[in-house]
Amino acid sequence: MIAPTSPRQRRLAEFLDRVWSAGEIAACDRFVAAAYTILNDPGDPWEGQTLDPDGFRDRVRQSRAPFPDQRFDVQDWFENAHSVAVTWLWSATHQGDFPGFPATGRRLTMSGATSYRFDAEDRLTGHWQIADRLGVFRQLQAAASPGGSSN
Amino acid sequence: MIAPTSPRQRRLAEFLDRVWSAGEIAACDRFVAAAYTILNDPGDPWEGQTLDPDGFRDRVRQSRAPFPDQRFDVQDWFENAHSVAVTWLWSATHQGDFPGFPATGRRLTMSGATSYRFDAEDRLTGHWQIADRLGVFRQLQAAASPGGSSN
Numbered sequence: 001m002i003a004p005t006s007p008r009q010r011r012l013a014e015f016l017d018r019v020w021s022a023g024e025i026a027a028c029d030r031f032v033a034a035a036y037t038i039l040n041d042p043g044d045p046w047e048g049q050t051l052d053p054d055g056f057r058d059r060v061r062q063s064r065a066p067f068p069d070q071r072f073d074v075q076d077w078f079e080n081a082h083s084v085a086v087t088w089l090w091s092a093t094h095q096g097d098f099p100g101f102p103a104t105g106r107r108l109t110m111s112g113a114t115s116y117r118f119d120a121e122d123r124l125t126g127h128w129q130i131a132d133r134l135g136v137f138r139q140l141q142a143a144a145s146p147g148g149s150s151n
Numbered sequence: 152m153i154a155p156t157s158p159r160q161r162r163l164a165e166f167l168d169r170v171w172s173a174g175e176i177a178a179c180d181r182f183v184a185a186a187y188t189i190l191n192d193p194g195d196p197w198e199g200q201t202l203d204p205d206g207f208r209d210r211v212r213q214s215r216a217p218f219p220d221q222r223f224d225v226q227d228w229f230e231n232a233h234s235v236a237v238t239w240l241w242s243a244t245h246q247g248d249f250p251g252f253p254a255t256g257r258r259l260t261m262s263g264a265t266s267y268r269f270d271a272e273d274r275l276t277g278h279w280q281i282a283d284r285l286g287v288f289r290q291l292q293a294a295a296s297p298g299g300s301s302n
Contacts, residue, residue, distance in 0.1 A: 113265075
């Protein structure tokens with residue numbers, strides 16, 4: 001992971017490592033505002049919703065369930081007055097069922113970019129995200145097809 | 152489009168408007184370095200390649216051919232020492248054939264995020280991009296299926 005270079009970037013790095021990579025659900029309240037909005041995230045079941053802290057924890061739990069060893073590795077950091085944006089690579093082992101795809105045990109990778117919005121207290125109030133979901137579906141389809149081997 | 156707020160952002164805004172939205176191929180040389188690398192762009196036929204000026208113009212021509220009225224509307228601007236990143240919405244009418252999808256005449260939309268890298272002369276040396284290609288395929292499949300109507 002490329003090192004973050006500002007307080008908000010360091011805070012976001014800690015959030016990504018502890019909550020999304022390590023699954024430390026109890027840490028959510030340190031980082032996330034009382035209302036968190038998924039502004040744009042095509043293919044994400046929560047897109048368009050505003051979540052309270054319970055809803056946010058549920059989202060993390062459900063999202064991580066098929067991929068308990070997932071990791072987000074930041075490729076680059078960007079910032080403006082209200083947000084920090086990251087480009088990232090994701091990798092995980094497909095250990096649990098995913099809608100349409102029973103667990104395959106395969107190693108999966110995906111790239112994406114996310115902009116995280118901060119409030120005046122540097123808590124996260126939402127994100128705008130794009131992930132290469134088409135690439136993941138192709139990896140899952142290759143793993144499910146007879147003789148499929150992309151690993 | 153949200154207004155850009157730095158010289159590099161203004162330069163990128165002009166590049167996106169003139170080259171990618173308006174298709175002003177002759178303007179490429181004003182913005183693009185002698186070598187331009189597509190660092191990450193899953194689903195893009197040029198991913199991983201380094202293009203010279205002729206190659207870059209070919210890429211713009213071929214990419215725009217099915218979507219001659221395409222527009223990129225920047226949603227937010229981000230910057231660091233070497234790059235400017237944008238989140239964007241794309242819209243276009245599907246007027247020409249696209250691999251696997253003959254022209255449908257349908258209106259398509261897509262969201263994405265791109266980081267553009269600049270050299271010391273503020274010319275573009277490459278990009279790292281994610282676009283919601285899965286969403287576009289779903290729109291095209293809906294348009295192609297009997298009774299399909301998502302417009």
